[in-house]
Amino acid sequence: MSSQAAPAAPADAGRSPVTQPRLAEMRARGEPIAMLTCYDASFAALLDSVGIDSLLVGDSLGMVVQGHSSTLPVTLDEVAYHVRCVARATRYAWLIADMPFGSYHASPESALANAVALMRAGAQMVKIEGGAWLAPTVELFARAGIPVCAHLGLTPQSVHVLGGYRVQGRDAQAADRLVADALALEQAGATMLVLEMVPATLAETLTQRLTMPTIGIGAGAGCAGQVLVLHDMLDVYPGRRPRFVRNFMAGASSVREAVERYRDAVKTRAFPAAEHAF
Ligand code: KIV
Numbered sequence: 533m534s535s536q537a538a539p540a541a542p543a544d545a546g547r548s549p550v551t552q553p554r555l556a557e558m559r560a561r562g563e564p565i566a567m568l569t570c571y572d573a574s575f576a577a578l579l580d581s582v583g584i585d586s587l588l589v590g591d592s593l594g595m596v597v598q599g600h601s602s603t604l605p606v607t608l609d610e611v612a613y614h615v616r617c618v619a620r621a622t623r624y625a626w627l628i629a630d631m632p633f634g635s636y637h638a639s640p641e642s643a644l645a646n647a648v649a650l651m652r653a654g655a656q657m658v659k660i661e662g663g664a665w666l667a668p669t670v671e672l673f674a675r676a677g678i679p680v681c682a683h684l685g686l687t688p689q690s691v692h693v694l695g696g697y698r699v700q701g702r703d704a705q706a707a708d709r710l711v712a713d714a715l716a717l718e719q720a721g722a723t724m725l726v727l728e729m730v731p732a733t734l735a736e737t738l739t740q741r742l743t744m745p746t747i748g749i750g751a752g753a754g755c756a757g758q759v760l761v762l763h764d765m766l767d768v769y770p771g772r773r774p775r776f777v778r779n780f781m782a783g784a785s786s787v788r789e790a791v792e793r794y795r796d797a798v799k800t801r802a803f804p805a806a807e808h809a810f
Pocket of ligand 1: 591593630726759760761
């Protein structure tokens with residue numbers, strides 16, 4: 533066991549921290565953004581040193597860290613705790629915190645207080661699940677200087693309304709609603725959009741219509757970037773592996789090599805392949 537207090541990777545003279553303007557520039561240039569979820573300092577140091585552009589402290593921690601069957605039990609304090617763990621060890625990657633179920637629904641003002649708590653814990657952006665109804669919240673966050681990542685398609689916090697973890701936006705009406713939601717959220721000030729389990733053609737159309745980067749998870753190769761849950765792509769989550777996940781540990785001799793393979797596969801658009809899309 534190392535005696536070092538802070539496990540952040542050593543500074544690399546050739547690298548500078550990823551910022552929001554840099555992410556916008558990558559999107560404009562067509563350089564895919566590589567994102568992974570992360571919940572602790574050791575993985576944060578590893579992912580950061582490999583050059584993963586952005587780390588998401590997702591509320592998926594409720595399933596892969598805490599062992600719940602959904603993300604719903606996760607609290608604001610628990611997300612803040614994991615954000616502090618990750619922030620201590622992150623030198624370069626853009627750090628996003630998920631706002632958990634119930635923490636941004638009552639009013640834009642109470643949502644702002646909760647977002648502030650996550651930013652104080654070390655986040656650089658917060659992520660919220662939902663459509664145009666969140667526009668006033670996004671506007672308030674943007675005015676307060678809090679970058680917002682929206683999340684559309686399969687929104688796991690609404691699993692009981694959606695009836696399971698299934699592909700969204702398949703029919704024309706649902707696709708139109710998704711496009712309208714995305715445009716409203718961008719108009720309100722969102723600067724990133726996670727698209728989860730939506731048809732690849734819809735995600736590609738949306739990516740072309742929006743200025744902000746789209747980050748796909750089960751949304752095909754046409755997005756501006758990709759994200760996976762760390763425990764899924766390392767094949768350590770005991771539950772069912774979704775079809776859109778590739779096991780990057782297969783054939784890798786270390787966790788570091790698996791993460792490097794993920795980074796390279798995203799950067800070269802080798803991942804996701806057709807078999808990971810809908
Ligand atoms: O909580 C999470 O990990 C997420 C990703 C699946 C995008 O929201």
